[in-house]
Amino acid sequence: MTPNTSSPRYFFSLDAIRGFAALIVVLCHWQFYFYTDQTLQTKPLEELGLPLFPYLSIFYHHAFFAVDLFFLLSGFIFFWFYADKIADKKTPFGNFMCYRITRLYPVHLITLIAIALVQYVMFGMNGHTFIIQNNDTYHFLLNLLVIHSWGFEKTPALNGFNGPSWSVSVELLLYLLFFLIAWKRLHRNKGLIVAMIVAGAVIQYIYSMIGQGIYSFFLGGLTYHIYAWMTEKKQLHRIANVVSIAAIALWIIVVTEYAFSYIRDFSMPLLKTVLPGKDEAFHTALFNLSRNTFFRTIISPITILTLALTETTRGGLKIKWMLVLGNASYALYLLHFPLMVTFFIMADVLGISKEVFHSPLTLLTFYAVLIPLSILTHYYFELPIQDLFRKRLLRKPAPVPVTAVNNQITT
Numbered sequence: 001m002t003p004n005t006s007s008p009r010y011f012f013s014l015d016a017i018r019g020f021a022a023l024i025v026v027l028c029h030w031q032f033y034f035y036t037d038q039t040l041q042t043k044p045l046e047e048l049g050l051p052l053f054p055y056l057s058i059f060y061h062h063a064f065f066a067v068d069l070f071f072l073l074s075g076f077i078f079f080w081f082y083a084d085k086i087a088d089k090k091t092p093f094g095n096f097m098c099y100r101i102t103r104l105y106p107v108h109l110i111t112l113i114a115i116a117l118v119q120y121v122m123f124g125m126n127g128h129t130f131i132i133q134n135n136d137t138y139h140f141l142l143n144l145l146v147i148h149s150w151g152f153e154k155t156p157a158l159n160g161f162n163g164p165s166w167s168v169s170v171e172l173l174l175y176l177l178f179f180l181i182a183w184k185r186l187h188r189n190k191g192l193i194v195a196m197i198v199a200g201a202v203i204q205y206i207y208s209m210i211g212q213g214i215y216s217f218f219l220g221g222l223t224y225h226i227y228a229w230m231t232e233k234k235q236l237h238r239i240a241n242v243v244s245i246a247a248i249a250l251w252i253i254v255v256t257e258y259a260f261s262y263i264r265d266f267s268m269p270l271l272k273t274v275l276p277g278k279d280e281a282f283h284t285a286l287f288n289l290s291r292n293t294f295f296r297t298i299i300s301p302i303t304i305l306t307l308a309l310t311e312t313t314r315g316g317l318k319i320k321w322m323l324v325l326g327n328a329s330y331a332l333y334l335l336h337f338p339l340m341v342t343f344f345i346m347a348d349v350l351g352i353s354k355e356v357f358h359s360p361l362t363l364l365t366f367y368a369v370l371i372p373l374s375i376l377t378h379y380y381f382e383l384p385i386q387d388l389f390r391k392r393l394l395r396k397p398a399p400v401p402v403t404a405v406n407n408q409i410t411t
Contacts, residue, residue: 012318013307014073015326021066022329025164026336026370027056028063032131033344033357039128051360058258065295067167068216070333072300074171075220076227076308078178079187083221086182093179098393100175105146106385107331107377108168112143114338115162122341125348130341134160146172149209156207164337170213178217193222216296223301227308240309247306250299263291324375331382332374339370 034048035041045060046053053060085091119129129135134153139160142148148159149169159166178187186192196218204211230239257263264287271283278286325332343366347356356362 008311008315011077011308011311012323012326013311014077014304015329016319016322017303017307017326018070018073019322019325019327019329019332021069022333022336023325023367024059024063024066025333026367027059027363028066029164029336029340030357030363031060032340033354035131037128038126038130038344039133049358051358051363058255062295064292065300068212068296069300070167071171071174071213071216072220072223072304074174075217075222076224076304077220078175078217079221079224080228082178083182083187086179087185087187093183095394096179097175098390100172102386102389102393103330104168104172107334107382108146108162108165109144110381111162111165111334111338112140115341116140118338118341118345119161121345125345130344132158132160132163132337134158136160143169149173151207151210162334162337164333166209167213168334170209173210174213174217177214187221188225190222190225193218193225197222216300219297219301220304223304227305230305230309231312236309237313240306240313243302243309244306247302250302254295254299325371328371328374328378331377332370335374335377336370339366339373 031041031045031048031050032038034043034050045057050056050060082091082096086096115132116135119132119135122128122130134155139148139153142152142159143161143165146169148161149166150173153159159169181187181192197215200211200213200215200218202211203214230236230243233239253263267287267290268283271278271286275283275286346352347354
């Protein structure tokens with residue numbers, strides 16, 4: 001299905017939410033400063049003394065969903081923007097991969113080199129690396145080829161170097177899978193999309209990173225199809241209002257449940273009654289799995305659906321600083337880990353106690369460095385490199401009516 005004529009040409013809000021998700025991932029990773037030898041977590045988050053933990057604990061605990069959101073957004077946008085163009089042979093494989101690789105690779109490469117250098121310094125000063133293991137030649141080559149999360153690692157999920165880039169590797173794999181499905185004109189087959197979502201859920205128990213990517217990417221694709229179906233209805237504004245109210249209600253439940261645990265308190269005795277032969281740990285794990293699955297499968301998609309419908313019916317969100325943050329989110333996501341290691345090394349060199357990382361001021365200082373650095377990287381490195389290579393590599397102009405979509409909103 002081609003984008004409906006009433007659809008926006010660019011989803012500003014989806015780009016903005018990507019920026020906030022990247023900031024949440026950074027916040028979650030702050031805990032690494034307090035691991036034993038910056039390698040092993042030996043205490044629960046509540047005992048680490050994380051900055052502003054009483055106020056931000058929901059983000060410290062559940063940043064997993066932010067990475068999930070990256071895949072979900074990619075699936076929605078790719079099914080919206082690329083699927084029909086690929087199916088109609090208007091976007092050949094070479095052009096598609098040129099756009100995707102020139103989007104992913106430049107920042108991936110410079111952050112890979114940066115993390116290799118700072119981890120070398122880190123090891124020389126402390127006798128161990130910062131969090132990430134397997135920083136050897138073999139895993140460097142895997143990272144260089146962006147296949148470091150395809151199952152070739154010596155130890156599953158320990159892919160070396162810039163840890164957060166595992167999702168970039170999975171994204172590349174998803175691009176290939178998506179192109180094949182669209183090329184075969186199967187992108188409108190809802191049964192296949194649902195089957196891919198189920199397959200992702202199963203694969204996640206075998207190889208969590210790839211499974212997570214497949215699950216959320218194709219769930220994003222399904223969310224797009226629901227959006228497209230809704231935009232064809234005469235009562236679109238009413239539908240958008242109903243979806244928005246439902247999303248707000250669900251978010252209220254999510255936040256109040258986190259604060260008061262009333263659903264958990266109700267569910268645990270019920271699970272003990274229904275499954276009397278299981279212990280407390282099993283019941284807790286089952287509840288957590290159900291909660292997480294509900295959030296990933298319902299809350300995140302309905303949030304994306306709400307934003308997309310709101311822009312369709314009410315116009316685009318055009319708050320400049322949010323758009324800039326969204327544009328720079330990819331650079332922010334990949335730069336933050338090398339910068340974390342750099343901050344740790346600087347504290348060592350200056351003789352500053354590691355207790356400084358407990359301070360909210362240190363966290364804010366980190367963001368104050370990271371965000372401008374990411375913006376500068378995006379506008380003065382990432383975009384110029386993209387334009388340079390696309391001009392040289394594209395055989396003919398690809399059908400890209402909205403440059404911003406390809407440069408900014410896709411992952």
